[in-house]
Amino acid sequence: MPEEAEGPLLRRYEILLQTGLTTIDEAALHTAHDFGRHMLNHGRGVLDVVALHGRLVNRALENYPLDRRRQCLDGAGRLLLESLTPFEMTHRGFNAASTALQASEDRYREIFENAHDMIFTADMDGRITSINRAGEIMCGYARHEALALEIHEIFVSEQGRASDVADPRLRVAALLSQPRTELEMVARDGRRIPVEISARAIGEHGEPVGIQGISRDITDRRDAESVLRYLNRHLEDKAKRIAHALHDEAGQLLASVYLRVAEISGELPPLGRRRMEELRTLLDQVDDQLRRLAHELRPTILDDLGLVPACQFLAEGVSRRARVRVVVKGSTGGRLSADIETALYRVAQEALGNAGRHAHARAATVEFERVGSVLRGSIRDDGAGFDVGAVLSRVGNQGLGLMGMRERVVALGGRFTVKSSPGQGTSIEFEVPLEA
Numbered sequence: 001m002p003e004e005a006e007g008p009l010l011r012r013y014e015i016l017l018q019t020g021l022t023t024i025d026e027a028a029l030h031t032a033h034d035f036g037r038h039m040l041n042h043g044r045g046v047l048d049v050v051a052l053h054g055r056l057v058n059r060a061l062e063n064y065p066l067d068r069r070r071q072c073l074d075g076a077g078r079l080l081l082e083s084l085t086p087f088e089m090t091h092r093g094f095n096a097a098s099t100a101l102q103a104s105e106d107r108y109r110e111i112f113e114n115a116h117d118m119i120f121t122a123d124m125d126g127r128i129t130s131i132n133r134a135g136e137i138m139c140g141y142a143r144h145e146a147l148a149l150e151i152h153e154i155f156v157s158e159q160g161r162a163s164d165v166a167d168p169r170l171r172v173a174a175l176l177s178q179p180r181t182e183l184e185m186v187a188r189d190g191r192r193i194p195v196e197i198s199a200r201a202i203g204e205h206g207e208p209v210g211i212q213g214i215s216r217d218i219t220d221r222r223d224a225e226s227v228l229r230y231l232n233r234h235l236e237d238k239a240k241r242i243a244h245a246l247h248d249e250a251g252q253l254l255a256s257v258y259l260r261v262a263e264i265s266g267e268l269p270p271l272g273r274r275r276m277e278e279l280r281t282l283l284d285q286v287d288d289q290l291r292r293l294a295h296e297l298r299p300t301i302l303d304d305l306g307l308v309p310a311c312q313f314l315a316e317g318v319s320r321r322a323r324v325r326v327v328v329k330g331s332t333g334g335r336l337s338a339d340i341e342t343a344l345y346r347v348a349q350e351a352l353g354n355a356g357r358h359a360h361a362r363a364a365t366v367e368f369e370r371v372g373s374v375l376r377g378s379i380r381d382d383g384a385g386f387d388v389g390a391v392l393s394r395v396g397n398q399g400l401g402l403m404g405m406r407e408r409v410v411a412l413g414g415r416f417t418v419k420s421s422p423g424q425g426t427s428i429e430f431e432v433p434l435e436a
Contacts, residue, residue, distance in 0.1 A: 013083075017060035017076060024075045029082045036083035046087050053080050118195075118215040124208060126151040126172050138217060140188030151175070155183045155197065155215070172211055175199040182413075185215065194218050228411030229339060236298070236342050243297035246290050254287055292317075296349070307332050307341045311348050311366050318364075322356030324381070325363045333370035340432060343408040344377065350401050351379040351428050359383020359426060370434075379428045385420045 013035040016028055039049050057076045064072050112119055118135035122128050131139075131146045139146065139154055146154075151172070175181060176199055185193040199213040261283070265276040295317075302310035308331060315326035335341075348366055355361040361383030368377045392402060402418060405428070409416040414432035 014056050014060070017056050017079070024078050028079065032079040032082040033085055037086040039083075040086045040090060046084060049083055049087070050080070053083065115214075117217075119212070120146075120215065121202065121210055121212045122151050122172065123210045124172055128154075129210065135215070138187070138193065138215070139185055145188075154185055155195070156186055156192075157183055175213065176201055176211060182218070185217075194222050225411045225413060228407055232343060232408060232411060233339065240298040243294040246294040246297070250290055251287075254283065254290070257283060299345070302341060302345055303338075306335050307344055308368060310341075310345050314345070314349060314352065315366065318352045318356055324352070324356045324361050326352060326366065327364075328366045330368040330377075331370065332368050332375060336375070336434065340375070340412060340434070343412055344375075344430070344432070346408055347405045347428070347430065348379060350405050351381075351426075354401060355381040355383050355426070359385065361425070373434050375432045375434055377430050377432075380425065382425045385422050385424045385426055387422065388418050388420050 012031055016031050036049060039052075053076070057073075060076075061069050061072060112132045115132060115134055118138045119132045120128055120135055121130045127150050128146055131141075131143055135146065136143055141149070141154075175197060179198060181197045181199075183195055183197060185195045187193060194217070195215045196218050197213050197215045199211045201208045202210040202212055258280070261276055261280055265273050265280075268276060299310050299313065301313050308328060312328045315328050318324055319326050352364060352366070355364045359381055361381035364379065364381040364383075366377070366379050368375065370376075388402075406416040406418075409430045409432060412432045414430055416428075416430045418426070418428055420426040
């Protein structure tokens, strides 16, 4: 850059060298510092500053007598050192930032290599660019082998290969489109391992250049979900048998008692008949309780008509007994599998029971929505609310109830969340994949 292009600051510095080399004060040092900072901000280096300073000093010395030039050179040296101060400060800052960056990279590398989950990166075309030690162990490929693969060669959908999507960028976009994706990993030996992948975009200068993903083996979780489904089916079968016993066997026995009471009542005087009517009233209460227990154990309307009608019948009962106004909205889009209908009915039953018993709610809403192959639902009330973390951390009926609801949904491969705070009511939300 020509000297004349450096502007007014350069001219001020040149005037300083020509007139003030023998008396270096704070103002002179400040001007020299500004000169150095100006040069730095305009991309000039230390050698540029020294060369320009030398030319200006040589030009300025012509204005001083020979006997004062030594003193002038001392002053010029002080000004040069001051003009180089911004470079020194920048250099130190760069070294500190470089050291911090190296430490950060070392920490990341340690986490990357020692993580129990597979961590990988890939470019926007789906080519794998890095993989950690856990990833090598999980997929069975050595690092150099994995780096020659593309994402769709390792991760496939449970229905078919991810390569069914032709454009590799679309495959990458699919991973980024949702926070978690469940796929299967095809290991080197052909094993298919169920995994959950979370991915985020890697950007440079505001543009995506690749992805970083974490893949977790969910085999144990799938096994646990299978066990939970088996246990829930076993419990529901037992509940169904008990409900039928209450309805059929106890009902028949109660009918016999009604007949016998009627026979005895006909043989008694008026006072005795009044006492038998009181007994008949008690028997009516027993009959009502048996019917209610049989329905709560296994509502026949759930088997006959499905989830939404069963929840509507449940809502009527809760509204009548607990004086909570319950509204059921939405649709499941048709009948669902028995496991899903039973599990979600039990979730609604527990949530509405909590709304009446613990939250003293005045109103509650149960809502279902089918979106493609997913059923979403929510149960909200305007009750007292509670601290979710505190309730889940202690052993108690409410805490066990929440955990039971969560386990039922998780056993179906779904997601379950509870949102509540004191005085703000409670919102339970769930999402369940539907069977193909």
